[in-house]
Amino acid sequence: MSVAGNPSLFRQLSRAELAVDPIDAAKLLLGCHLESTSDAGTVRIRLVEVEAYRGGDDPASHCYRGKTSRNEVMFGPAGHLYVYFVYGMHFCANVVSLTDGVPGAVLLRGAEVVDGVELARSRRPAARSDAELAKGPARLTGVLGLERGHNGVDLTDPDSPVRLLAGDPVPESAIRTGPRVGVAVAMDVPWRFWVDSPSVSTYRRGGKASRRSTTSR
DNA sequence: AAGACGATATACT
DNA sequence: GTATATCGTCTTG
Numbered sequence: 001m002s003v004a005g006n007p008s009l010f011r012q013l014s015r016a017e018l019a020v021d022p023i024d025a026a027k028l029l030l031g032c033h034l035e036s037t038s039d040a041g042t043v044r045i046r047l048v049e050v051e052a053y054r055g056g057d058d059p060a061s062h063c064y065r066g067k068t069s070r071n072e073v074m075f076g077p078a079g080h081l082y083v084y085f086v087y088g089m090h091f092c093a094n095v096v097s098l099t100d101g102v103p104g105a106v107l108l109r110g111a112e113v114v115d116g117v118e119l120a121r122s123r124r125p126a127a128r129s130d131a132e133l134a135k136g137p138a139r140l141t142g143v144l145g146l147e148r149g150h151n152g153v154d155l156t157d158p159d160s161p162v163r164l165l166a167g168d169p170v171p172e173s174a175i176r177t178g179p180r181v182g183v184a185v186a187m188d189v190p191w192r193f194w195v196d197s198p199s200v201s202t203y204r205r206g207g208k209a210s211r212r213s214t215t216s217r
Numbered sequence: 218a219a220g221a222c223g224a225t226a227t228a229c230t
Numbered sequence: 231g232t233a234t235a236t237c238g239t240c241t242t243g
Contacts, residue, residue, distance in 0.1 A: 051224070053224075060224070061224090062224080065240085068239075068240075069239090070238080070239060070240085084224085084238090084239095085237080085238060085239090086223060086224070086225065086237095086238085087222095087223065087225050087226080087235080087236070087237080088223095088225095088235070088236030088237035088238075089225080089226080089235070089236060089237080090225050090226070092224065092225080094224090107224055109224085126226090126227080136225070136226070137224070137225075138225055138226065139225095139226080180224070181224070181225095182223085182224055182225075183224060204225090
């Protein structure tokens with residue numbers, strides 16, 4: 001009776017399923033649904049693109065240099081939402097993985113809106129097509145109406161405003177991998193995972209590497 | 218106390 | 231293709 005008037009067809013993911021290495025959690029999350037309810041209504045999306053971030057051994061991770069007030073949720077139990085603010089105007093959302101005390105998370109980069117399309121459109125009026133609504137981490141976070149106050153929300157709690165649901169399973173053979181978007185370090189690890197969809201964001205190389213071409217020689 | 222720099226989106230040449 | 235808005239967080243003095 002948790003979901004007001006709109007019972008989900010899919011079961012909710014458990015904390016135990018997510019308390020695994022971020023790379024395994026990332027693959028698990030592809031095809032899963034994320035459902036966000038607020039006063040304005042409910043939006044549900046199907047995840048098609050994610051990235052794994054680890055802890056002290058991952059120079060691209062927010063947790064590479066230890067625990068701070070910003071990243072502390074990543075050190076907590078799996079299945080919680082880690083929301084952070086970036087570039088002065090955007091929020092991005094992650095699903096915390098691994099166990100309590102060991103940092104790890106999966107960045108949500110792309111999704112298809114499967115329910116609440118009108119509310120999603122109203123939240124992202126600039127989108128030129130429905131496929132673009134949640135294409136990119138900040139757009140995805142935007143259509144769900146997530147911001148600072150959602151940091152730390154438990155996605156495995158049936159009464160939570162944001163819930164993570166098992167979708168139709170994605171076969172391993174359908175999963176594509178590559179380096180993470182916009183990171184200038186650890187480009188050797190293919191920790192970006194996606195399935196074929198128009199809502200997968202376009203690849204962009206890490207800042208310093210791509211910025212150099214015009215200015216030098 | 219101050220400065221540098223983003224796990225980006227969008228507009229523009 | 232690249233230029234830039236915009237500000238919280240972290241690093242350094």
